[in-house]
Amino acid sequence: MLTQAWPIMAAAICGIQISCLITVESLSEADKIQTLPGQPQVSFQQFGGYISVDEKQDRALFYYFVEAETDPASKPLVLWLNGGPGCSSVGAGAFSEHGPFKPSGQILLKNDYSWNKEANILYLESPAGVGFSYSADASFYAGVDDNMTARDNLAFLENWFNKFPEYKNRDFFIAGESYGGHYVPQLAQLIIQSKVQFNLKGIAIGNPLLEFNTDFNSTGEYYWSHGLVSDDTYELFNNVCNYSQIRRQAQNNALTPICSRVFNQASREMSKFINGYDVTLDVCLTTVGSQAQVLSQLQETEKIDVCVEDETFIYLNREDVQKAFHARLVGITGWSVCSDVLHYDMQNLEIPTIPVLGSLVKSGIRVLVYSGDQDSVIPLTGTRKLVNGLARELGLNTTDPYRVWFEGSQVAGWTQGKAKTSLLSMVSSPYSSPGIR
Ligand SMILES: *[C@@H]1O[C@H](CO)[C@@H](O)[C@H](O)[C@H]1NC(C)=O
Numbered sequence: 001m002l003t004q005a006w007p008i009m010a011a012a013i014c015g016i017q018i019s020c021l022i023t024v025e026s027l028s029e030a031d032k033i034q035t036l037p038g039q040p041q042v043s044f045q046q047f048g049g050y051i052s053v054d055e056k057q058d059r060a061l062f063y064y065f066v067e068a069e070t071d072p073a074s075k076p077l078v079l080w081l082n083g084g085p086g087c088s089s090v091g092a093g094a095f096s097e098h099g100p101f102k103p104s105g106q107i108l109l110k111n112d113y114s115w116n117k118e119a120n121i122l123y124l125e126s127p128a129g130v131g132f133s134y135s136a137d138a139s140f141y142a143g144v145d146d147n148m149t150a151r152d153n154l155a156f157l158e159n160w161f162n163k164f165p166e167y168k169n170r171d172f173f174i175a176g177e178s179y180g181g182h183y184v185p186q187l188a189q190l191i192i193q194s195k196v197q198f199n200l201k202g203i204a205i206g207n208p209l210l211e212f213n214t215d216f217n218s219t220g221e222y223y224w225s226h227g228l229v230s231d232d233t234y235e236l237f238n239n240v241c242n243y244s245q246i247r248r249q250a251q252n253n254a255l256t257p258i259c260s261r262v263f264n265q266a267s268r269e270m271s272k273f274i275n276g277y278d279v280t281l282d283v284c285l286t287t288v289g290s291q292a293q294v295l296s297q298l299q300e301t302e303k304i305d306v307c308v309e310d311e312t313f314i315y316l317n318r319e320d321v322q323k324a325f326h327a328r329l330v331g332i333t334g335w336s337v338c339s340d341v342l343h344y345d346m347q348n349l350e351i352p353t354i355p356v357l358g359s360l361v362k363s364g365i366r367v368l369v370y371s372g373d374q375d376s377v378i379p380l381t382g383t384r385k386l387v388n389g390l391a392r393e394l395g396l397n398t399t400d401p402y403r404v405w406f407e408g409s410q411v412a413g414w415t416q417g418k419a420k421t422s423l424l425s426m427v428s429s430p431y432s433s434p435g436i437r
């Protein structure tokens with residue numbers, strides 16, 4: 001299993017009559033992770049390192065690649081992108097959400113729900129300035145936008161495939177969440193436009209930002225329908241200042257007094273003991289900064305470690321861990337889950353990506369949109385409106401009527417499929433993972 005999956009470049013230097021000298025050299029070998037500090041023994045291979053996206057300006061992106069637990073050669077390749085903009089796919093995706101391990105104190109615990117049971121997963125910290133990814137020239141960070149991110153991600157993939165040539169023709173999927181609703185379809189579209197020879201089959205996006213007004217406005221109704229704010233506040237959202245206005249003004253540092261009043265009232269009512277990305281989940285009390293609010297001891301032991309982001313922060317800042325990952329700190333004093341140095345062009349949040357999904361579907365790329373219904377940041381309701389609108393516009397017919405789907409014998413969520421020649425489907429799940437970014 002090991003040798004078969006190894007990226008091998010074989011060059012045969014053959015003497016004319018007699019013998020062949022075979023030199024076997026693996027480009028990816030230098031990035032192979034021997035073992036991560038505190039990890040349980042596993043049978044799959046892990047790689048970590050840098051791929052240059054701009055030699056001249058010394059800009060390089062950091063990746064963490066985990067091969068599938070079993071038979072990696074027969075499984076697809078999935079690129080995973082967290083959002084933010086500016087948050088880390090290694091810290092959030094790999095170590096807090098669906099990677100093979102979760103940090104707990106000094107050690108790593110095996111994650112029973114790891115996505116590498118199904119696929120080879122490539123976690124990419126993007127754009128430069130996020131996580132361990134860097135630009136030696138710090139002026140790059142001044143105004144990074146969606147186009148620059150997509151271009152660098154494409155350059156990353158081209159060079160990564162050179163390092164891992166046996167993955168070049170593999171069925172390839174791009175997945176992500178939240179602001180990944182921009183990164184993922186935009187990268188897919190650029191791949192198609194650039195006519196590079198990747199075997200892109202589909203994309204998957206969870207609680208994705210697709211259209212500013214619809215997505216963010218739906219937060220107001222979400223809060224109210226989940227009892228997080230009063231009827232009075234909901235009236236204010238309806239008649240005085242809606243949530244997409246609040247969001248727009250806040251990110252432009254231009255909250256009007258009236259919207260500020262609505263926002264403050266809502267925040268007071270919700271309290272700080274709520275995780276906006278999963279409103280029914282416990283919060284990590286050290287994160288919230290209160291030791292006094294010890295939540296009920298009567299509760300069943302939680303299977304989800306709500307402090308996993310804190311644990312990840314500590315773990316990824318260990319020197320021995322960084323060394324094992326082949327990671328370096330360039331221009332920063334420590335690793336952080338969301339970038340402190342990057343100044344992303346926040347106007348890009350206003351770019352609608354729902355039309356990009358439409359053009360991908362027309363190109364024959366399969367699109368999966370899935371939502372956890374406990375996420376108040378990009379609620380299911382807004383996503384549903386947008387995706388249904390797109391399906392109507394494209395004239396797609398329902399191929400898989402709205403129905404429950406199961407995990408074992410329990411209902412895990414609802415799903416629906418629509419298609420022309422390609423498939424557009426939507427899954428909603430009553431569960432979502434903590435700390436979605
Ligand atoms: C980004 O790329 C899109 C599509 O190629 C283009 O329409 C748009 O003008 C670009 N934006 C900027 C700021 O360069």
Ligand SMILES: *[C@@H]1O[C@H](CO)[C@@H](O)[C@H](O)[C@H]1NC(C)=O
Nearest residue numbers: 213214217241242243244245
């Ligand atoms: C939010 O309120 C503004 C100002 O009244 C309005 O122009 C906008 O259409 C509203 N947005 C939504 C999504 O309802």
Ligand SMILES: *[C@@H]1O[C@H](CO)[C@@H](O)[C@H](O)[C@H]1NC(C)=O
Nearest residue numbers: 217218220221237238242243
């Ligand atoms: C925006 O949200 C408010 C509730 O907060 C709702 O009354 C209004 O209809 C929404 N606007 C749109 C265009 O969906």
Ligand SMILES: *[C@@H]1O[C@H](CO)[C@@H](O)[C@H](O)[C@H]1NC(C)=O
Nearest residue numbers: 394395396397398419420421
């Ligand atoms: C949808 O179904 C109708 C009726 O069966 C058919 O006429 C139409 O071509 C279908 N549309 C697409 C996009 O497949």
